[in-house]
Amino acid sequence: MQIIKDRNIIEDNWQFIADDQLLLPGDCTVTLGRWLTEKEQLLRHDGKVGVRIESTDDLETISCDLALIPLVEINFVIFSDGRAFSKAWLLKNRYHFSGEIRAVGNFLADQIFYLSRSGFNAFNFEGKQNLTLALSMLNDFSVSYQKTG
């Protein structure tokens, strides 16, 4: 499957594992709840393990684990849920998370410029999406007023 990461279109093999499923071989993301309860086993998984955050999750609960996590996915249930933008900002600027911050779920290519300025560096679109077009939208603006992001 293809995604946008660090301004490139790349092949990607991360898979999200629902709470009632067993981990599969390879790189997996799990819910925050699962991470918190099964952290020890997850760290022994043969492959990398990332965490998927919902816009209502409290980042404080994983703040101490961030060094162990290479990927945080932030899930959009609906594209207009602006909390995801602040979550990404906090991850990057408050918790100094240096891994990958990936948008997943129902967000729009038209949001990609704002998303990247808020802290996201990877984008996995839910439905059919022309990735070349989405990639070009990272350059919708060449100037910005805010220092942040």
Add this chain to the structure above:
Amino acid sequence: MYQYNQDDQTLINERVAQFRNQTERFLKGELDADQFRALRLMNGLYIQIHAPMLRVAIPYGLLSSTQLRKLAHIARKYDKGYCHFTTRQNVQYNWPKLEEVPDILAELAEVQMHAIQTSGNCMRNTTSDHLAGICKDEIEDPRPYCEIIRQWTTLHPEFAYLPRKFKIAVSGALHDRAATQFHDIGLHLVKNEQGETGFKVFVGGGLGRTPVIGQVIRPYLEKRHLLSYLEAILRIYNLFGRRDNKYKARIKILVKEEGLEKFKSLVDEEWLQIKDGMELSEERIQAIQTHFVLPPYDKSAAADATFHSRLESDNAFATWVKHNTVEHKAPGYRAAFVSLKAPDEPPGDITDSQLELVADLADRFSFGEVRSTHRQNLVFADVKQADLFDLWQQLNKTKMATPNIGTATDIICCPGLDFCSLANAGSIGITREINETLDNLDYLHDLGDIKINISGCMNGCAHQSVGHIGILGVDKKGEEWYQITLGGSSENEAAIGDRLGPSVPKDQIAKAVATILDVYVKNRIEDESFLDMVKRAGLTPFKDQVYANH
């Protein structure tokens, strides 16, 4: 006024290109209606009964003559020859075609204008005092701070999808003319004990369905912390504001539900972590201030004698000066209002040729600038007293000199049934009826300062809840009825009006207003204002008369 630099211009040009692309993709079916809705709203484009409605930003109400001419051109070329000034100092077009909106935006960009964030759940245009920089009661000119806020809010990546819209207003004078206590954030420039200026910060005010008066969250904020403090409030609101119910999504509900103290502690905790990284430097403030230096006033303006002799010889002129002009801090100058409240025109509407005339008059008499007010009029801020007579004659010829600023016919009125799909009532028609019953100028002037606000439904676009007399259209089994409130105010002593009693039917509302005014005239003590009389006497004398025959 503020002049764009290369970056400002690039940004709005790129916004036009982005929106053109979005519109094309929508028309080709590549974006669905919901997706396009969110994107177009962020560019001021609503879809209404007849056509889309495009709201154009006028940052803190300042317009140049060049911009006015462009607005006129757009009204003529893309609309039906007129446009509408709103209660947040912006301008609206009621009849643009969706396919042409990108072209309109491109034309606006040529004169440093745009429609960015004039609707949608984002930070909106910042509003201010229409007498900024020229009034005698000013602590400091608020406009440089408005411009700093304008830049910070524009395309802010993190706060584009807030729970609900977010509005900021800034006042720099003792007298609040910007309704700051009814904004999500209101800022007052104040002095601290050391004589330094900073901001008193109000939060959680708002109108609409649940009117709430803003509360002081910080009595004194140093200027250098302006943006970090705003950012802290916005981040807390973005993270914790309610998203489950759009009628409970404004920040006023969050502040209410959490309580001011809890909300304040959340904001302060956030602020402490960002404030040092986001300081506004004195140099930056000064650089922006240079855009707002006062124009070169004629030092001998007060020596002119013609003004006083005209006042004595021409009654109509004297009446206009009394009601439609106000004092200015420079000797020999006054600020002159353009009344967009001619009795037979919808409040706030202006035609293309009127716009062009205003542009010409601005060039001749007021350093090429004009301002919009939150009561939907315009004002020439810097007119020499010697020029007032000429100015008045020109305005008078074109129905823009009705001497009714601040009076009972200076009505704020929403578009209502004529244009709005949410309306229960024809507010424009009611305004016209009230005007007909108040056609005696002497009576009108004797009534003094009275603010009547009329909204066609409980969304309250015309701020009826803070009108001295508020009128709200309600639907009763398919018929138009009107609820009346008295005693509201959006100024320093902010107040939400009290309901007079049961709503009245459409054919009774103009009469009810006339009765209310009569009760005031009969009961006032000396030159007590309407608002003071309502405060003193309460609703009873009004109730007794309005419902006398029921």
